[in-house]
Amino acid sequence: MRMRIAVAGASGYVGGEVLRLALGHPEVEIGAVTAGESAGSPLGAHQPHLPALADRTIAETTPEQLAGHDVVFLALPHGRSAELAAQLSEDALVVDCGADHRLTDPAAWQRWYGGEHAGAWPYGLPELPGARDALRGSRRIAVPGCYPTAGTLAAFPAVAAGLVEPEISIVAFSGTSGAGKAAKPHLLGAEVMGSAGAYGVGGGHRHTPEIVQNLAAVSAASTVPVRVSFTPVLAPMPRGILAVASAPLAAHAVTEEQAREVYAKAYDAEPFVHLLPAGTQPQTKSVVGANAVQVQVAVDADAGRLVVTAAIDNLTKGTAGGAFQSVNLALGLDETVGLPTTGMHP
Ligand SMILES: NC(=O)C1=CN([C@@H]2O[C@H](COP(=O)(O)OP(=O)(O)OC[C@H]3O[C@@H](n4cnc5c(N)ncnc54)[C@H](OP(=O)(O)O)[C@@H]3O)[C@@H](O)[C@H]2O)C=CC1
Numbered sequence: 001m002r003m004r005i006a007v008a009g010a011s012g013y014v015g016g017e018v019l020r021l022a023l024g025h026p027e028v029e030i031g032a033v034t035a036g037e038s039a040g041s042p043l044g045a046h047q048p049h050l051p052a053l054a055d056r057t058i059a060e061t062t063p064e065q066l067a068g069h070d071v072v073f074l075a076l077p078h079g080r081s082a083e084l085a086a087q088l089s090e091d092a093l094v095v096d097c098g099a100d101h102r103l104t105d106p107a108a109w110q111r112w113y114g115g116e117h118a119g120a121w122p123y124g125l126p127e128l129p130g131a132r133d134a135l136r137g138s139r140r141i142a143v144p145g146c147y148p149t150a151g152t153l154a155a156f157p158a159v160a161a162g163l164v165e166p167e168i169s170i171v172a173f174s175g176t177s178g179a180g181k182a183a184k185p186h187l188l189g190a191e192v193m194g195s196a197g198a199y200g201v202g203g204g205h206r207h208t209p210e211i212v213q214n215l216a217a218v219s220a221a222s223t224v225p226v227r228v229s230f231t232p233v234l235a236p237m238p239r240g241i242l243a244v245a246s247a248p249l250a251a252h253a254v255t256e257e258q259a260r261e262v263y264a265k266a267y268d269a270e271p272f273v274h275l276l277p278a279g280t281q282p283q284t285k286s287v288v289g290a291n292a293v294q295v296q297v298a299v300d301a302d303a304g305r306l307v308v309t310a311a312i313d314n315l316t317k318g319t320a321g322g323a324f325q326s327v328n329l330a331l332g333l334d335e336t337v338g339l340p341t342t343g344m345h346p
């Protein structure tokens with residue numbers, strides 16, 4: 001099924017990754033490319049890695065520019081996408097890469113983002129139980145946050161199988177592209193190069209309720225609330241997220257082999273999730289540009305904890321790749337069409 005796509009936010013990091021993947025997708029024709037302040041300038045001035053599109057002129061982001069496309073990707077700051085989506089045709093498949101339609105609980109939206117809750121759309125993490133059914137045939141997709149993709153995929157098989165108590169700690173290291181390309185003082189080279197630092201420490205990051213929402217939906221301990229302590233760390237690299245999730249084992253006798261069996265059952269049939277052989281660890285570089293997740297499982301018997309590591313590229317599986325995976329499902333295509341799975345080494 002051929003699809004004509006529009007990309008709003010085409011000058012940004014996510015918009016650039018959507019367009020990179022679109023150029024390699026056999027069923028995609030690229031229509032409108034729009035943005036904010038950069039409207040009127042050539043796309044090549046913002047996306048130097050896309051020479052095939054360098055001469056395209058960026059248009060203003062209006063409902064009229066985005067009309068007449070089969071799929072509209074909104075790679076815009078949160079708030080802006082909900083406002084725009086409300087003015088788009090119900091027949092078009094609208095894919096919100098921002099946060100506006102991820103949270104199902106209006107009170108959680110109010111607490112973490114503020115303002116009116118736009119409502120929740122089918123959540124674009126196909127690996128979560130039940131997600132594929134909601135995505136098939138849908139005309140709206142909420143793309144997960146990049147940390148929630150990594151953290152959820154690291155933790156959910158153990159939470160769903162009751163392997164751990166639902167008291168999850170997630171520490172995740174992110175490349176700086178996770179913050180977008182708008183100039184921010186804490187992202188200056190002099191601040192970031194050669195250094196790593198935590199932020200949002202003590203439960204302050206707005207991805208916490210999204211991770212809780214995902215894990216609570218699958219938790220085997222239905223009478224015990226899922227609690228997540230999430231700590232993001234900015235790391236001196238352009239792309240990638242490495243998440244380290246750990247939780248107390250529900251039974252102290254659980255062996256590493258048993259834990260691996262739980263993860264193998266969850267992921268053996270998944271085209272984009274790779275449970276690594278014992279003894280190797282996920283590396284962010286190995287998934288750069290790939291719609292891939294590397295996962296490893298360990299049991300810390302002395303501490304009585306399960307420790308799971310997961311690596312993704314925040315812009316690929318963490319946003320644009322995961323978005324195309326969900327689009328493929330929504331349009332009845334094979335989920336894997338057009339999505340690269342190989343990363344880089346060294
Ligand atoms: N970066 C990441 O790893 C991830 C990002 N996301 C989400 O994806 C969305 C895009 O992020 P990212 O690409 O990183 O951000 P960038 O800052 O790199 O890009 C933002 C884009 O939005 C455009 N824009 C900003 N304000 C407006 C406006 N008022 N009207 C129209 N267009 C506007 C910008 O255009 P211009 O430059 O012309 O102003 C630019 O094209 C955000 O919601 C982000 O939270 C989600 C998961 C991961």
Ligand SMILES: CC(=O)N[C@@H](CCC(=O)OP(=O)(O)O)C(=O)O
Pocket residue numbers: 078097098099144145146147174175176177178179180232234
């Ligand atoms: C490194 C870095 O700054 N990362 C961003 C997460 C990006 C993302 O996924 O943002 P949305 O949920 O808004 O889509 C942050 O911590 O805010």
